[in-house]
Amino acid sequence: MVVAGDDALAHRLAAELRGVYGEQVTLVVPPAHRSVRPPVVGRTRATALFDRVSAAVNRAAGNGDPASARTSEPPGTERVLEAAELTEAVLAEASVERAAALALVYDDDETNIRAALTARRLNPRIRLVLRLYNRRLGHHIEALLDQASALAAAGADGSGDGDDGGEGFDASTTVLSDADTAAPALAATAVAGTSKVVQTDGLMLRAVERPPPAPGEVADPGLCTLALLSTTASDPAGADGSESSGTQGPRLLPDEEAVAAATGRGTVVLENVSYSGPSSPPGRSVVPFGSLMSRRLRWSFAGLVACVVGLAVASMLVTGDHPLRATYLTLLDLFGINDPAIGRPMGEQVLQLFSGLIGLLLLPVLLAAVLEALGTFRSGSALRRPPRGLSGHVVLLGVGKIGTRVLARLRELHIPVVCVEADPEARGLALARRLRVPVVLGDVTQEGVLEAAKIHRAHALLALTSADTTNLEAALYARTVRPDLRVVLRLYDDDFATAVYRTLRAAHPGALTRSRSVSHLAAxxxxxxxxxxxxxxxxxxxxxxxxxxxxxxxxxxxxxxxxxxxxxxxxxxxxxxxxxxxxxxxxxxxxxxxxxxxxxxxxxxxxxxxxxxxxxxxxxxxxxxxxxxxxxxxxx
Known part of the structure; x- marks a missing residue:
């Protein structure tokens, strides 16, 4: 595997490939010094910055010769290639011709596209993963690179050896962005309390560790039993990262007989998790009829209707006309379009005067109703305020690039959300307006903003602004309002996120706190x-x-x-x-x-x-x- 990038995502991705999947990784990064120099291949080393799993293996191979490391690297090792620019020569030095996959995660879209085109020419069978912010352009680039791979494979008549991929290696192109990849994990944290979930076809699956059942108790197998845990917590079995089935260590995917025979051992079962709080219906853009007029205006209309009915009944009694004719004549008098009742009985004249008077009262009420209805339709496309009795919702702080994706994900799950945003021109406000999601406009660092979002009755707080200090300040203030609130912070640096998580967990052991960097979630x-x-x-x-x-x-x-x-x-x-x-x-x-x-x-x-x-x-x-x-x- 080859990973090329210029920020924390590249290092985190390399650690994920080594530690989780046990892959050999070549990491291409800019030189440590600003001076431009030729590409230098570093020694095979253990950069287990985020993952302890491969640390022992990498340290054992850390002093190997670079030349031998290229051909005989053990699983889970890393080779570092420093280069100022990702040129064709650098890609060749990284052995792209023999690589199974290449990830281009530079912060610049043009750099990733140019390198992807070069890599596809060097190795038509390589699997490409690109980081692009422009989603529409990404779809076109994905189709273009896939078509180039298909044409190259057709031109070769299916020939090729194992180094080119062969069976089991698909020469696909996948375009991803930080926002699209981090959003599901952040939404899952609000729902399940952890980002360690697998999402497929609209479902969220979580592996849960369960202690050994008590004597006579029947354990719930969930969807299925995935593993048997170690017999003791201090058992070092599996520390080398192998997957052999030890008798004392964890046993993955056991059969029913092994599960029945394993007494005194905890299990890992698969569960389908869902949001347990109150749900809200999908957002609607239609304005309800009842919101067209205020309560006072509706009562005014009800009084006028009662007066019209009373006048119609009085006219029917005085003139002896049919009820429909009496009502019709009353409405004509009401709107001032009937002939004057000159020479008619006194009762009809009095009723006509009352009808004209009520008609005068009706005009301002009708005008107020029209103006209020127009205002309601105008505000129907405006931002909503949080309802008075709202509770059990998720407070989403920041609706920028990542916050917008998280908002859409939460609404797909019918989870009630209240957004807090300081920028009235933020990109996510249009989505919030369309989905009828309540929004509080204001700086979260100012007093009263989180209270307006009903933070004291919220289920969770997702602080996803681009400012680490703002997210941290909001989380700390929310803790003072509600100490047991579930808090998820987006922090740029992964080390800083780990430090914040440990401190908040120690200060509030009874509350669930998660602090993650975007690179940690996207990797x-x-x-x-x-x-x-x-x-x-x-x-x-x-x-x-x-x-x-x-x-x-x-x-x-x-x-x-x-x-x-x-x-x-x-x-x-x-x-x-x-x-x-x-x-x-x-x-x-x-x-x-x-x-x-x-x-x-x-x-x-x-x-x-x-x-x-x-x-x-x-x-x-x-x-x-x-x-x-x-x-x-x-x-x-």
């Missing part, structure tokens, strides 16, 4: 894209990792034509769900879920080539299933 999505589009996410289990992937059954002999029970391989992979969307609704299968995924598949269901399944797998198991393990055994 897993970029790493998953580098592993292939089928990777949905990863969940750590002690010192090991479980991957979740969406796989087409066709072409995999271990799955196609086998039942779900036969396709399960303990310690390697397990089919979790079946995607039912491609099939007609009348298909005689298990009942559909609202997300299109069928869980609790019968073990006798036969997997067909056209099926698409979601499975959990170990790193080695997924590599073997996708055909990569065969190349590793062959020494490629």
């Amino acid at each position: 897993p999505a970029f790493a998953g894209a580098m592993m292939g589009r089928q990777i949905l996410g990863a969940i750590p289990v002690e010192r090991r990792v479980l991957l979740f992937a969406a796989v087409e059954v066709g072409g995999h002999a271990q799955l196609e034509g086998r039942t779900v029970g036969e396709a399960f391989r303990a310690g390697a992979w397990r089919v979790l769900a079946l995607d039912t969307d491609p099939r007609p609704a009348s298909s005689p299968r298990a009942p559909r879920s609202s997300s299109g995924l069928v869980w609790d598949l019968p073990s006798t269901y036969v997997l067909r080539a056209e099926d698409r399944v979601v499975l959990a797998a170990t790193r080695r198991g997924l590599a073997e299933l996708l055909g990569r393990r065969a190349r590793e055994r062959a020494g490629v």
Whole structure:
């Protein structure tokens, strides 16, 4: 894997690939010094800044020779290449021709696009992951690079060796942005209290550690049992990052017999998490009829209608006319378009005078109603204020680039949100106006702004402004208002975010606090894209990792034509769900879920080539299933 970038995301992504997926990584970064110098290949070193898993392995290989490190690096190691510019020579030095994937995460879109075009020419089979802020341009670039790869593969008539990718390596192009990748994790933190979730087809899945059940107690298996935990907390099994099934260490993807026989051991089960607080309906742009007029105006109209009815009844009694005719004549008198009642009985003359008087009173009421209705329609496209009885909502501080994505994600889950924004021209205000989301305009550092957002009755606070001090100040003030409030902070520097998290956790042990940098939240999505589009996410289990992937059954002999029970391989992979969307609704299968995924598949269901399944797998198991393990055994 090759990672090229100029900020914290590149380092975090390299650590994610090494520690979680156990990949060999070449990191291309600008030189430490500002002076321009030729590319220098550093020694293979352990930069386990964020991940302890690969520290021992990297330290063991840290003093290796650079030349030998290029060809015989152990899994989870890193090679550093310093270059002022990402030229073709630098990409060649980084061995892009032999790489499985390349991530271009520079802060400049043009740099990433230029390097992607060069890399696609050097290696048409390489998997590309680009960081672009322009989403529309990103879609076009993605299609262009995929088309170039397809044409190059067609021109070669399918020839190529393992270094070019071969079976199991898709030469896909994935365009991501910080906002799109960080938003799901931030929204999941507000819902589930943790960003360690896997999201697929509208569902959020979380791996939960459960203690050993008490004697006579039956443990809830959740959707399925993913792992058996170590027998003791101090058990060093699995510290080397291997995934072999030890008798005392964690055991991934055990079968039912192993789960039944494991007494006194905790388990890791998969759960479908959802928001437990009050929900709100999707935002509507239609103005309700009841809001067109105020209560005082409605009472005025009711009084005038009562007067008209009384005059109509009096006219019917005096003249002896039919009720409809009496009402019609009363309305004519009311609007001043009837003939004067000269020479008519005194009662009719008096009624006509009263009708004219009430008509005079009706004119200002009608004018007020028209003006108020126009104002209501005008304010219908304006920002809403938080309702008086609102509670259990999420206070979203900052609706910029990332805050807008988080707002859209929360509203998809029907979670009530109140936005706080200091800039009246912020990009997210248009979305908040369209979704009818309450907004408080004001500086959160000023007194009374968070109170206006009902922070004392909120479920969580998401501080997502671009200023770290503003986010921290808002979190600390919210803690004084409500000490048990769930708080999530967006901080730029990952080390600073870790320090803030530890301090807030120590100061408020009874409250849930999460502080994350954008690079920390975005790195897993970029790493998953580098592993292939089928990777949905990863969940750590002690010192090991479980991957979740969406796989087409066709072409995999271990799955196609086998039942779900036969396709399960303990310690390697397990089919979790079946995607039912491609099939007609009348298909005689298990009942559909609202997300299109069928869980609790019968073990006798036969997997067909056209099926698409979601499975959990170990790193080695997924590599073997996708055909990569065969190349590793062959020494490629």
